[in-house]
Amino acid sequence: MPVRTHATARQLRLGTELRKLRERAGLTSTEAARLLGTNQTQISNIESGRVGVSAERVRTMAHNYQCTDLDLVESLTAMIGDRKRGWWDEYRELLPSGLIDIAELEHYATALRATQAITIPGLLQTAEHARAVFRESIPRLMPHDVEHRVAHRIRRQGVIFREGAVPYKAIIHESALRMQFGGVETTKAQLTHLIDVSHRENVTIMVIPFEGTSFPISGHGVDYLYGLVPQLDTVVVDTAYGGVQIDAAAKLERYRLVLDRMEQVALPADASRDFIHRIAKTL
Known part of the structure; x- marks a missing residue:
């Protein structure tokens, strides 16, 4: 996915929560990238909200991070979707x-x-x-x-x-x-x-x-x-x-x-x- 020039508040929060899950699992971004089949730069971009991520990828990352809180995982996936312009834009x-x-x-x-x-x-x-x-x-x-x-x-x-x-x-x-x-x-x-x-x-x-x-x-x-x-x-x-x-x-x-x-x-x-x-x- 292309790198965003501006991440919204929810996109930033999604990235922050994925970073928290990774850190709680005791994984470096390099180790997380290896499990996901990507590179460390991609993990950093996801966690900073600079690139989008699919619901399936969020579920995979949560699984890799041994997150068993299904309500949290599904709430994170609910933050994903087509980028719709809100009135605030x-x-x-x-x-x-x-x-x-x-x-x-x-x-x-x-x-x-x-x-x-x-x-x-x-x-x-x-x-x-x-x-x-x-x-x-x-x-x-x-x-x-x-x-x-x-x-x-x-x-x-x-x-x-x-x-x-x-x-x-x-x-x-x-x-x-x-x-x-x-x-x-x-x-x-x-x-x-x-x-x-x-x-x-x-x-x-x-x-x-x-x-x-x-x-x-x-x-x-x-x-x-x-x-x-x-x-x-x-x-x-x-x-x-x-x-x-x-x-x-x-x-x-x-x-x-x-x-x-x-x-x-x-x-x-x-x-x-x-x-x-x-x-x-x-x-």
């Missing part, structure tokens, strides 16, 4: 690659969980709220760059509004609800939007009030994207330098525990909706 020349990657990962996730302490989670933002947030970027964005990012963010929200939308749970700190990005009217509209969206069957919004119990948090926004099997979960941490993807098993487990703890101290969904309504009435 329209933004590939307009936005940083990290924003393109998260849109692709969200599209294929089986469930989503997020937490924010300062801003509303991106999948729940109104266009005006998102626009106000992007205008505060450092360094400053040009107006047309702001609009590209707003449009991209709104299209990302299709994952929770489309037919067959995946479950989405957002844990929001009270401070994020009170931050007035864009002014009072924009904030009121944003809170009303949260209340409306919270009535959707697939959406759960939980609020941690100032008076709540302490909880573990790094200060960064966290998006937890569930894969077909737990090994294929992904965490995206929102930092000042862009989103950082995490897929190491120990770190995934840590973020699951952090989010579980935050849920434990958050208000239930109905009480959270009432809490948001009370804040909106004070504006």
